[in-house]
Amino acid sequence: MHKLINFDHAAATQPLPEVVESMKPYLSELFGNPSSMYAEGQVVKEAIENARQQVAALIGSSPDEIVFTASGSESNNFALKGVAFANRKKGNHIIVSAIEHFSVLQAVKSLQRLGYEVTEIPVDSDGLVDPDDVKKAITEKTTLISVMHANHEIGTIEPIDKIGKIAVEHDILFHTDAVQTTGTIPVNVGALNVDLLSFAGAPFYGPKGSAGLFIKKGTRINPLIDGGIQEGGLRAGTENVMGIVGMGKAAELAVRELQSRMNHVTFLRDRLIASIESQIDDVHLHGHRELRLPNNVNFGFEYIEGESILLFLGTSKIVASSGSACTSRALKASHVLLAIGVSPAVANGTILFTPGIDNAAEDVELLIEKLPAIVSRLRSMSPLYNK
Numbered sequence: 001m002h003k004l005i006n007f008d009h010a011a012a013t014q015p016l017p018e019v020v021e022s023m024k025p026y027l028s029e030l031f032g033n034p035s036s037m038y039a040e041g042q043v044v045k046e047a048i049e050n051a052r053q054q055v056a057a058l059i060g061s062s063p064d065e066i067v068f069t070a071s072g073s074e075s076n077n078f079a080l081k082g083v084a085f086a087n088r089k090k091g092n093h094i095i096v097s098a099i100e101h102f103s104v105l106q107a108v109k110s111l112q113r114l115g116y117e118v119t120e121i122p123v124d125s126d127g128l129v130d131p132d133d134v135k136k137a138i139t140e141k142t143t144l145i146s147v148m149h150a151n152h153e154i155g156t157i158e159p160i161d162k163i164g165k166i167a168v169e170h171d172i173l174f175h176t177d178a179v180q181t182t183g184t185i186p187v188n189v190g191a192l193n194v195d196l197l198s199f200a201g202a203p204f205y206g207p208k209g210s211a212g213l214f215i216k217k218g219t220r221i222n223p224l225i226d227g228g229i230q231e232g233g234l235r236a237g238t239e240n241v242m243g244i245v246g247m248g249k250a251a252e253l254a255v256r257e258l259q260s261r262m263n264h265v266t267f268l269r270d271r272l273i274a275s276i277e278s279q280i281d282d283v284h285l286h287g288h289r290e291l292r293l294p295n296n297v298n299f300g301f302e303y304i305e306g307e308s309i310l311l312f313l314g315t316s317k318i319v320a321s322s323g324s325a326c327t328s329r330a331l332k333a334s335h336v337l338l339a340i341g342v343s344p345a346v347a348n349g350t351i352l353f354t355p356g357i358d359n360a361a362e363d364v365e366l367l368i369e370k371l372p373a374i375v376s377r378l379r380s381m382s383p384l385y386n387k
Contacts, residue, residue, distance in 0.1 A: 009356035051248025060188035073103035075198035091141035127156035154287030155296025164193025206250030210243035
């Protein structure tokens with residue numbers, strides 16, 4: 001039997017060997033507290049600041065505009081709640097898109113319970129936000145707009161730079177969830193016209209539990225976690241030194257290898273899309289066909305359930321996802337798919353394949369060899385399939 005074939009890189013990546021090696025000293029001999037004044041602590045502090053520079057280089061920011069966090073979800077909550085609380089006197093209206101990650105949608109629901117007003121912008125059938133819809137939703141009370149850079153399920157890349165220009169024109173802070181794009185495609189905070197940007201290390205082959213928030217100089221924001229003076233007083237608590245150092249190394253590698261990685265996974269993505277569409281009937285590619293992450297393939301298979309496909313793929317040691325990692329156990333149709341007009345039946349028959357740099361063309365060929373037979377077998381047992 002072959003090794004495990006991972007087509008679920010959106011949920012988990014294996015940290016690169018160089019990343020693991022960079023972390024090892026901070027798991028053993030370099031254990032000092034970076035807030036300590038003695039030499040052992042200052043050595044660790046320097047490692048954190050080096051990682052801050054590495055991450056800043058990946059997104060085109062200044063190092064002092066990076067605040068380290070523990071997850072993309074924390075970064076999103078920090079951005080939305082921190083800005084909302086700090087700018088409450090200016091207004092209480094927030095604009096988000098209908099297909100945001102739950103860490104954004106649930107955060108604004110919490111804010112609604114505190115008296116904030118929230119407008120959800122719809123998307124078209126490809127998952128694209130219309131910048132004009134954002135502009136029309138702005139009121140005199142609007143203090144923050146949050147639209148993700150690319151969707152975690154369908155891979156559609158949003159016109160963030162255009163929305164950012166609208167935000168600048170109206171003197172409104174703009175946040176983007178770039179967890180799925182940072183280290184995957186070019187990301188530059190200046191070109192995107194954003195004031196805040198969330199990112200995480202795991203999608204670009206760093207360690208889990210490492211993430212951060214870009215906060216443009218001059219942005220008014222309150223801490224989400226109170227306590228100590230770490231991270232410039234914006235995020236209290238002893239730093240996850242190992243995770244930060246590992247993410248810094250992963251960022252350094254991503255800067256160097258970004259184009260070659262994009263070329264590799266784009267080839268795998270396009271091969272997979274073409275093969276599925278040519279070999280299996282009644283399938284639907286979800287998300288924009290061109291404005292799409294290079295590592296995203298999201299298909300709806302009519303008449304069958306996605307979980308059943310995953311179980312059969314699992315017997316061949318091939319792993320994928322039936323939706324985002326945060327919703328796959330919810331046993332209900334994805335809010336993202338429903339927002340783009342996919343029927344609940346097709347939504348529940350959707351599989352997300354996210355190839356990575358550790359996948360080879362042979363992995364795609366094996367998947368293509370197995371998948372049509374699995375779909376055929378499941379449809380033969382489905383009461384909905386009568387062809």
